[in-house]
Amino acid sequence: MLSRTADHLYWMSRYTERAENTARMLDVNYQTSLLPQSAEVAKYGWQGLLSISELLPAFNEKYDQITPDRVMEFMVKDESNPSSILSCLRAARENARAVRGALTTESWETQNTTWLEVNRMLRAGEFERDPGQFFEWVKFRSHLSRGVTVGTMLQDEAFYFSRLGTFIERADNTARLVDVKFHALNSEFFGAATEEDQEYDFYHWSAILRSVSAFEVYRKVYRDVIKPERVAELLILRPDMPRSLHASLIEVVNDLAKVQNDQSAETQRRAGKLLADLQYARVDEILATGLHAYLTQFLDRVNDLGWRISQDFLVPGH
Numbered sequence: 001m002l003s004r005t006a007d008h009l010y011w012m013s014r015y016t017e018r019a020e021n022t023a024r025m026l027d028v029n030y031q032t033s034l035l036p037q038s039a040e041v042a043k044y045g046w047q048g049l050l051s052i053s054e055l056l057p058a059f060n061e062k063y064d065q066i067t068p069d070r071v072m073e074f075m076v077k078d079e080s081n082p083s084s085i086l087s088c089l090r091a092a093r094e095n096a097r098a099v100r101g102a103l104t105t106e107s108w109e110t111q112n113t114t115w116l117e118v119n120r121m122l123r124a125g126e127f128e129r130d131p132g133q134f135f136e137w138v139k140f141r142s143h144l145s146r147g148v149t150v151g152t153m154l155q156d157e158a159f160y161f162s163r164l165g166t167f168i169e170r171a172d173n174t175a176r177l178v179d180v181k182f183h184a185l186n187s188e189f190f191g192a193a194t195e196e197d198q199e200y201d202f203y204h205w206s207a208i209l210r211s212v213s214a215f216e217v218y219r220k221v222y223r224d225v226i227k228p229e230r231v232a233e234l235l236i237l238r239p240d241m242p243r244s245l246h247a248s249l250i251e252v253v254n255d256l257a258k259v260q261n262d263q264s265a266e267t268q269r270r271a272g273k274l275l276a277d278l279q280y281a282r283v284d285e286i287l288a289t290g291l292h293a294y295l296t297q298f299l300d301r302v303n304d305l306g307w308r309i310s311q312d313f314l315v316p317g318h
Contacts, residue, residue, distance in 0.1 A: 005099050006161045006259075007314035012095035012111070013149075013165030019088035020142035021173035025049055026075055027135035028211035033068055035203055046071045048183070052176040053083055072131060077122050085138055089118050092145075104152040107145070114141040160258040163251060164309065171248035171302050174212060178235050179295040181208050182228070205231055212243040232291060233283040245298065249275040252305070259313065267308040274301050 029049050033042055046066050050056040055074070058081060063070050077086045093115040100108050118138075121127060127134040146166065153159045181204075205226040209215040214234060221238070222230050239246045253271050260268060286294045 003314055005102050006157070007310075008095040008099040009102060009158055009161040010165040010309070010314060012092050012099075013162045014169040015088045015092035015095065016111075016142050016145050017166045017169040018083065018173070019085045019092065020139050021169070021177075022053070022075060022083065022085050022088065023135040023138035023142075024211045025052060025177060026072060027132060027139075028207045030068070030072070030131050030135070031210070032204065032207045042068070048180045049075070052180045055081065055083060076127060076134075086118060086122065089115055089138075099158075102158045104148075106148045106152045110141075110145050110148045114145070117141075157259050160255045161313070164255040164259070167248045167251040167255070168302065168306050168309070170243060171245055171252065172299065172306075174235060174243055174245055174248065175295050175298050175302065177208070177211065178232065179292060179299075182232065182291050202226060209234075214241060214243065217241055229283055229287060232287065236286065237278060237281055237283060239279075246275075246278040249278055256309075261312065264312040267305065267312050270301070270308065271305055274298075274305070 026049070029045050032045060043066055046068055047056070049071060050059050050066070053075070059066070059071070059074055062074065062078075062080075074081055075084055078084045079087060081087060082091075093111045096103060096108055096111040121134065121137070149159065149162055153162070202225070205228060206215055208231060209218050209226070212235060218226065218231070218234055221234065221241075224230070234241055234244065236245045238244045239250060241247055249271065253268070253275050256264065256268050256271055
């Protein structure tokens, strides 16, 4: 398969997944900001969101202070921000357009319609009227894009490069989300002292679970009050939780095996080793050695995999 075609398919999926994850994080922050909390805590939440996405320096260059409206504007429709939802959906559509021949008609039309529709919605002011509804729409379009790919595309190399992009991006985003949210609560991590704290804790953790569509899953698996260490276990180690690090790496390893070439053995080895580390890890050991250190190392390894995939298969320097 031509490396340029593989490159476009891989990045089409990465950008679609990134738009969805940005919508998830913004949505959870928006919903949390409606709860009673001090201005300081609220500001910390929005700042954390910019940190997750490594956008704090770019935001500070443009604005003198952090406010919810400015962060949402910057992360949803600012065309100068390459990670904004609008920029991601444009990049996904541009990559899809470049390889229309490798996509089914349904896959191309899904990407194209998403792009046309998001422009219409933003011009009509639908985002400002109901941010929550807008974020749901972005998530739905991403689900639709993945579903159409699985439901209509031949399972050849084009299909697997597209899947690879989705799950490398998902592993990266879930790790960032867990890291920043746990970091924000570091001081009160080991259980809340007062009843008021416990109530806040419940809303905070349930918001994190909802941001990765895991609230009902948590209830089904643990049938218990929401505990931070179990949230960490669910989002990092559970292979049956679709957005967990473990589940994402299973998919990455499988997809790499389907597209392997003469120079990809080292990339496959590293992906396999990272998967093995997740398979045999225990949440108490991770917490004992430090969750932040663990997730920082995980992100480094996922970024290394992304770089290696580019070197082995794609157009380097994308």
